[in-house]
Amino acid sequence: MPEIRFYEDHVRITIMDNVKRNIILNNLLAAHIFEEVVIGINELCLKFDPLQLGEEDVTAIISAQKAHPAGEISTNKQHNFTIDFNTALDMTMVSSHMNMNEAQFQHWFLNQKFKVDMMGFQPGFAYLSHDGDAPSLSRLDKPRSSISAGSIGFLGKTACIYAHNGPGGWPIIGSISTPIFDHKKNPPNILQGGDDIIFEPL
Amino acid sequence: MIEIISIGLLATLQGKAYRGNRHLGMPHCGPADPISMAIANRLAGNAYDAVSIEFSILGGTIKAHSDIIIGLAGPIEKIIIDRDGIELNCDHYSSITLMKGDIILIKPLREGAHIYLSVHGGFVADHYWDGNSTFLPAQIGGYGGKALQRGDYLENNKNMQSIDTVSVPERYRLSYSNHHVMRICGENDRIGDYLSQNDWYIGRQGSRIGYELLSNSPSELDKSVITDYDGLSRAVFAGTIQYPPSGNPFLLGVDAQTTGGYPIIGHVIRADRHIMGQIKSGDSLRFITQKPREARRVYENKLNMWRAFIPDLYLD
Numbered sequence: 475m476p477e478i479r480f481y482e483d484h485v486r487i488t489i490m491d492n493v494k495r496n497i498i499l500n501n502l503l504a505a506h507i508f509e510e511v512v513i514g515i516n517e518l519c520l521k522f523d524p525l526q527l528g529e530e531d532v533t534a535i536i537s538a539q540k541a542h543p544a545g546e547i548s549t550n551k552q553h554n555f556t557i558d559f560n561t562a563l564d565m566t567m568v569s570s571h572m573n574m575n576e577a578q579f580q581h582w583f584l585n586q587k588f589k590v591d592m593m594g595f596q597p598g599f600a601y602l603s604h605d606g607d608a609p610s611l612s613r614l615d616k617p618r619s620s621i622s623a624g625s626i627g628f629l630g631k632t633a634c635i636y637a638h639n640g641p642g643g644w645p646i647i648g649s650i651s652t653p654i655f656d657h658k659k660n661p662p663n664i665l666q667g668g669d670d671i672i673f674e675p676l
Numbered sequence: 677m678i679e680i681i682s683i684g685l686l687a688t689l690q691g692k693a694y695r696g697n698r699h700l701g702m703p704h705c706g707p708a709d710p711i712s713m714a715i716a717n718r719l720a721g722n723a724y725d726a727v728s729i730e731f732s733i734l735g736g737t738i739k740a741h742s743d744i745i746i747g748l749a750g751p752i753e754k755i756i757i758d759r760d761g762i763e764l765n766c767d768h769y770s771s772i773t774l775m776k777g778d779i780i781l782i783k784p785l786r787e788g789a790h791i792y793l794s795v796h797g798g799f800v801a802d803h804y805w806d807g808n809s810t811f812l813p814a815q816i817g818g819y820g821g822k823a824l825q826r827g828d829y830l831e832n833n834k835n836m837q838s839i840d841t842v843s844v845p846e847r848y849r850l851s852y853s854n855h856h857v858m859r860i861c862g863e864n865d866r867i868g869d870y871l872s873q874n875d876w877y878i879g880r881q882g883s884r885i886g887y888e889l890l891s892n893s894p895s896e897l898d899k900s901v902i903t904d905y906d907g908l909s910r911a912v913f914a915g916t917i918q919y920p921p922s923g924n925p926f927l928l929g930v931d932a933q934t935t936g937g938y939p940i941i942g943h944v945i946r947a948d949r950h951i952m953g954q955i956k957s958g959d960s961l962r963f964i965t966q967k968p969r970e971a972r973r974v975y976e977n978k979l980n981m982w983r984a985f986i987p988d989l990y991l992d
Contacts, residue, residue, distance in 0.1 A: 482971040514910030524972040594935035615921040
């Protein structure tokens with residue numbers, strides 16, 4: 475996959491190193507040069523006004539950032555969430571894919587320590603990863619039109635927490651009742667990239 | 677102040693989008709059709725993105741509780757003002773002065789999806805993260821983050837002030853259809869061919885979040901042409917076209933998520949994204965492919981054309 479790929483009004487940059495990616499994200503957000511700076515699992519995507527910035531300008535900014543990424547990412551918190559497996563929509567499929575029965579899968583899941591890789595998708599939505607051994611799952615062939623807030627999605631090596639009711643394509647293996655987004659708080663996202671999460675049984 | 681008398685399918689307050697917050701997972705939001713909302717605001721003497729009512733699919737009826745100047749735009753068949761029991765027909769291509777007690781009925785065309793009603797000064801709305809548009813899933817912005825309902829009272833920001841009456845020049849009067857053509861940049865040439873050679877229609881999954889694209893006789897997309905895909909979540913925007921395993925492409929709208937893990941096969945060009953705001957379930961759709969360089973030129977020309985009438989218009 476090319477390291478930098480330009481589109482009409484955005485550019486994708488592959489940055490595999492999670493710390494470097496987050497530092498560059500914070501630097502570019504602080505610079506207010508781009509309309510949007512969005513972090514992906516292995517990339518940053520910068521959206522720009524093509525009447526204000528040309529590809530040469532954007533390339534120069536990216537090169538400078540990649541050569542000397544200076545800055546720090548904030549310290550991490552640990553969150554303990556109670557998970558209700560009774561709300562799973564895809565437990566049978568997921569546990570079968572993991573070569574476990576449902577009880578074995580739930581036991582395995584509760585013994586993983588998850589890390590928040592990044593925020594995205596919706597306000598408060600968290601992408602999680604763990605160091606355990608798990609085969610990758612595919613997203614659903616057809617996304618569900620409505621997933622309940624607090625639902626836990628699972629794709630093997632990665633998981634997610636839905637912050638709001640809405641559409642979603644991840645297999646669902648349970649839910650938490652703790653709200654992870656509160657628009658009346660500052661910041662409204664309870665979770666941040668780098669935070670640790672422990673799931674506990676109901 | 678105005679009162680909502682009736683709502684067709686859905687109505688929300690839309691205004692400033694939540695630009696610059698996608699790293700927090702906050703979608704763009706704002707009007708589904710920003711040009712139509714900007715026209716309504718121009719008629720009402722406002723900035724292009726002053727908070728307005730967005731009526732989805734089926735118009736609505738409001739009552740003025742003070743003398744106000746309003747602007748309307750979008751797929752409107754006609755508007756009728758009930759003033760003291762007398763029905764008045766109005767030209768909706770011009771600024772309209774409503775007197776206290778007037779009731780205005782907005783009848784939509786069968787074509788198109790969103791009508792905008794702006795009031796001089798703009799409606800008062802919840803402000804959040806530099807935006808004030810309604811985002812229903814998170815109950816943010818607009819009228820307490822909620823859809824408008826019968827009996828809601830909406831305040832406007834200024835008292836009655838005289839402004840020049842404005843009419844929409846002929847060349848800026850948009851026409852509406854159940855058939856849409858949008859220019860796209862395909863992820864690569866072969867994917868662009870696949871998108872442009874099929875006749876698409878909008879499936880039942882159609883909303884501000886996005887639109888499922890169906891075809892009666894779709895040509896198969898050879899999966900091997902999707903080369904830039906690793907299955908990992910990455911940024912998506914309004915106008916991004918995803919390709920889920922179902923084989924039905926999904927066109928993302930203004931309220932769409934900020935990241936996604938399905939393959940990305942194309943993007944509606946910046947100049948044409950406003951068209952997405954007037955498509956609805958059952959409408960037909962064709963794509964025309966362009967290169968990014970051409971798309972930027974088209975964007976510049978279109979923006980300059982519109983800025984001759986709406987000087988502060990911004991399209992993204």
